[in-house]
Amino acid sequence: MSGAPLSAVWTLTDVHATRRLGASLGRHCPWSTSGARCLFLSGQLGAGKTTLAAALLAALGVSEAVRSPSYALIEIYGLGARLAVHVDLYRLHGVEELEQLGLRDYLQSDTLLLIEWPEHGAGALPNADLWLHLELPGARALPEAGERPDAGEWPGAGESPGEDGPAGGADGRLCRVQARSIAGEAWLGAVRGELPLSDID
């Protein structure tokens, strides 16, 4: 990658908009025959991470109801010859527990890793291709240093959602996305081509 990383900020006016973004990410996932794709999903409790992940997985062909793997921490979905691995690290107790999850076994071709609460596994996770950060209206705009899953800047920092903030009211979310690899740039570029960067409604 050269220059500033490709980024985008979407205002998701309601839950349907969150699902549309998730579905678009699923449709445009640039599968690889030489290693896994990885997407980080951060944002406070109730920000919409699992909603977005579920829509993404549904677009990939997962027909069962997707719930946050809050207790098992990891859920595997077979997609024909492909694999989707949904991880929720909210309740992770240290890096040793992360080792026991065996994420390393899933860094293979035609595999997608969706990782909620990546900041809880900071320093012990694969590199993300895309990093999504969801915000509720009125939430602190960007997490503090020390809560970051890696050393980079937060997605879309400096880009403004507009004077009213996300959706301009109590509902809605802001989603900042940053590409963190060449594959991630292609992925985000394809989603940006499908969904206008203003409100998704």
Ligand SMILES: Nc1ncnc2c1ncn2[C@@H]1O[C@H](COP(=O)(O)OP(=O)(O)OP(=O)(O)O)[C@@H](O)[C@H]1O
């Ligand atoms: N754009 C949106 N506008 C309003 N509500 C939304 C939006 N996107 C998702 N929601 C709602 O937010 C609620 C929480 O969503 P979800 O469970 O996906 O959050 P989460 O980030 O996974 O939370 P947790 O970290 O607690 O697992 C759900 O009721 C969902 O319908």
Ligand SMILES: [Mg+2]
């Ligand atoms: Mg969740």
